[in-house]
Amino acid sequence: MVPHDPERYSRQLLFWGEQTQRLIGKGALLIAGVGGLGATVSQILARAGVARLHLVDDGVVELSDLQRQSLYGECDLGRKKVMVAKERLRQINSAVEVVAHDYRIGGTGTLPEGIDGVADCLDNFAGRFALYRAVPEGRFFLHGGVQGNQGQVLTLIKGASRPLEEILAGCRQPEGIIPVTPGSVFVIAGLMAQELLENLAGTPKLLDRFLVVDLAAFTFSFLEV
Amino acid sequence: MPGSCSSLPKPPAVRVQIYGLLRLLLGGREVLEIPWQEGDTVGSALEKFQAALPVPVNHRLLDAAGALHQGTIILVNRRNILHLDGLGTVLHDGDVLALFPPGAGG
Numbered sequence: 333m334v335p336h337d338p339e340r341y342s343r344q345l346l347f348w349g350e351q352t353q354r355l356i357g358k359g360a361l362l363i364a365g366v367g368g369l370g371a372t373v374s375q376i377l378a379r380a381g382v383a384r385l386h387l388v389d390d391g392v393v394e395l396s397d398l399q400r401q402s403l404y405g406e407c408d409l410g411r412k413k414v415m416v417a418k419e420r421l422r423q424i425n426s427a428v429e430v431v432a433h434d435y436r437i438g439g440t441g442t443l444p445e446g447i448d449g450v451a452d453c454l455d456n457f458a459g460r461f462a463l464y465r466a467v468p469e470g471r472f473f474l475h476g477g478v479q480g481n482q483g484q485v486l487t488l489i490k491g492a493s494r495p496l497e498e499i500l501a502g503c504r505q506p507e508g509i510i511p512v513t514p515g516s517v518f519v520i521a522g523l524m525a526q527e528l529l530e531n532l533a534g535t536p537k538l539l540d541r542f543l544v545v546d547l548a549a550f551t552f553s554f555l556e557v
Numbered sequence: 558m559p560g561s562c563s564s565l566p567k568p569p570a571v572r573v574q575i576y577g578l579l580r581l582l583l584g585g586r587e588v589l590e591i592p593w594q595e596g597d598t599v600g601s602a603l604e605k606f607q608a609a610l611p612v613p614v615n616h617r618l619l620d621a622a623g624a625l626h627q628g629t630i631i632l633v634n635r636r637n638i639l640h641l642d643g644l645g646t647v648l649h650d651g652d653v654l655a656l657f658p659p660g661a662g663g
Contacts, residue, residue, distance in 0.1 A: 358600065365663050366663070368663055369663045454663045455661070455662050455663035456661070457661060477659050477661060478660045478662050478663065479659075479660035479661050482660055483576050483660040484659055484660055498637060499630070500630060500637070501639040502625060502637070502639045502659070503628070503630060504627040504628075505661060506661055535611050544576050546576075546577060546580065548581050549580065551580075551585075551587075551605065555578060555632070555657055557632065
């Protein structure tokens with residue numbers, strides 16, 4: 333549990349109050365992937381005062397990451413993302429416990445125990461489906477995806493919602509590098525972080541419905557699943 | 558008779574919801590209603606959908622052989638058609654067909 337700190341959290345306490353802050357302050361989340369979406373999602377959660385963040389990624393920081401991955405800079409090139417992310421998040425909020433897991437989702441690694449939910453910040457469908465299968469029953473699964481200047485966010489409850497693999501049946505990874513803009517990544521990551529906090533507070537807004545964001549047309553739409 | 562127009566039966570139709578790049582191709586159009594008739598399937602509805610549009614879009618959904626592309630999911634009343642009967646899924650009056658190309662990256 334993150335200690336109550338009225339000064340640090342004064343702005344958000346004015347908005348959501350102490351009860352919600354207490355729920356957030358005892359939350360434990362797994363962030364699968366600390367690339368474009370995961371770097372910003374984990375940063376927002378650390379700033380908001382989540383108790384524990386498990387970061388899972390086996391990648392290193394590359395030059396092409398810096399246009400959208402908000403926890404990294406030129407000085408980090410070649411370093412393991414989870415280790416850099418852990419350092420930065422601890423600098424942002426030292427009261428948050430950050431656990432780095434250097435493995436790839438879908439491999440032999442297992443999910444840590446004691447998590448309230450999972451944030452799917454991965455960049456491929458096979459990894460997403462493997463992650464969903466590994467999530468314990470009853471825990472929430474927050475999916476995010478981004479491509480070009482559009483993206484989507486969706487909350488599922490393992491065991492109660494339709495499985496992600498059923499909803500996204502037929503989706504295979506596009507060939508080559510996925511085009512993505514900095515703005516779309518930050519927008520989708522911000523929405524994901526907001527929905528993760530809503531889940532911790534017990535008030536998910538996107539349970540069993542996609543929020544589809546299109547920055548080409550500046551539209552937000554819902555899609556029930 | 559006053560008010561009689563509002564009681565006319567609505568012609569049978571399927572509501573097609575469009576998302577992402579498809580919407581952009583259609584000039585921001587979000588929904589299209591296409592006429593329904595007994596025996597319509599997802600496949601025949603997509604043909605009607607294409608016929609009602611000024612620009613080609615079905616090549617974004619189907620390959621040259623008429624099989625589904627892997628970049629767009631098609632839902633009928635919230636269910637992926639690959640968990641129903643695919644393009645042969647039978648439609649009913651009032652069904653909602655959603656065409657959604659999800660973002661793949663992270």
